[in-house]
Amino acid sequence: MPCCHLPELAAHETVFSVDLSSVSFGPGVLAEAGPVLAHTGARRVALFTDPGVGTLEPVATVAASVRGAGLDLAIFDQVRVEPTNASFAEAAVFARQGRFDGYVSVGGGSVMDTAKAAALYATHPADFLAYVNAPVGEGRPVPGPLPPHVACPTTCGTGSECTGIAVFDHLPLAVKTGIASRLLRPTRALVDPTCTRSLPAMVVAASGFDVLCHALESFTARPYTARPRPVSPQARPMSQGQNPWSDVGSREALRLAGLYLVRAVRDAEDTEARHGLSWAATLAGIAFGNSGVHLPHAMSYAVAGKVREYRCPGYPQAEAMVPHGISVVVNAPSVFRFLAPTLPARHLEAARLLSPEVNDARPGDASGLLAAVLSRMMRETGVPPGTRALGYTEGDVVDLARGALMQTRLVDNAPVPVDELRMRALFEGTLADG
Secondary structure, three states: OOOOOOHHHOOEOOOOOOOOOEEEEOOOHHHHHHHHHHHHOOOEEEEEOOOOHHHOHHHHHHHHHHHHOOOEEEEEOOOOOOOEHHHHHHHHHHHHHHOOOEEEEEEOHHHHHHHHHHHHHHHOOOOHHHOOOOOOOOOOOOOOOOOOEEEEEOOOOOOHHHOOEEEEEEHHHOEEEEEEOHHHOOOEEEEOHHHHHHOOHHHHHHHHHHHHHHHHHHHOOOEHHHOEOOOOHHHOOOOOOEOHHHHHHHHHHHHHHHHHHHHHHHOOOOHHHHHHHHHHHHHHHHHHHHHOOOHHHHHHHHHHHOOOOOOOOOOOOOOOOOOHHHHHHOOHHHHHHHHHHHOHHHHHHHHHHHOHHHOOOOHHHHHHHHHHHHHHHHHHHOOOOOHHHHOOOHHHHHHHHHHHHOOHHHHOOOOOOOOHHHHHHHHHHHHHHO
């Protein structure tokens, strides 16, 4: 007899999915890259990195491991920090010409995202905008599997090793966007927390606040049960909304960020803090890779894409750039002041996880408390307090709001609807913060 609670009778989603990369974590794990790739059957491997990381020990370790496993290796070391549509296309040409059957990325989120895109366009050639998220691109589904990809993060923040997302600057529109598909998710993540020893303080701050916002946005996203039931299991979105699985990673990542983020920025020799933040990054990547993020990230794509003069210490100075984690967190206090009254219990819990000394706070305190905790952590790490510190003014609000609203996948994942007037108000809040 069929169950009386048939899923086809539900108007809204009743199911959530758990997708994740296989993860190996710990000091020395990068030496396993070659055997891992050999086990997949790969024989000709492309190693992606950037010019800075390419000269460092992690790349040498991975390259030696791949060659030691008897595999053919070619290195692409021209990944751009904060990739663009042009740099993705350049990497894809390298991948197509190389006819690779395996990929390994060693670096930050830019490197891992570039490897994902290169593998995609080499395996399933198409016009560049074919797979790019709508409305910037067509949002066409990735048509089939990609070669194995072993992702080796060297920063403690992006979580890209655990997600099917590749983000880039779309230069024609001066806005960030991306490609999202479960099929882009790396096959294996090799996370060696010792890689963060040489990171400059502001790089740790930017990547650490990316961790924090991944966890916080996952924890406060639109619940998966608020979505319409998909027409098929294959149509269930990767960014499915807050769910019990994403909550597990988000809670622990927030707790670890509260313990270790400020310490990791202030003291490069604090091994416990940098290792703890690396584990938080992996947990947050697993969380938001299954729930999605929302408004601070949507706003960040406009903040980063429309930058004029800002240059961040610890990053390349040749051109203006807002590092991703900074472009996200400058929006966070404004966003969570707005959202807290709609989800006071969750915002209060998040504030307590980040800052246990606020344990005596009451639900009525939620509106300002989380924003205050975030602002304090930003001050303690020297991060710009808001968008004014990045060079934006009231005259930029309309363009910033419209750029953020183009990130429909992220805006729709917010727990409440946001129109252009509300988005303008959120950006006005970021200006008031600094």
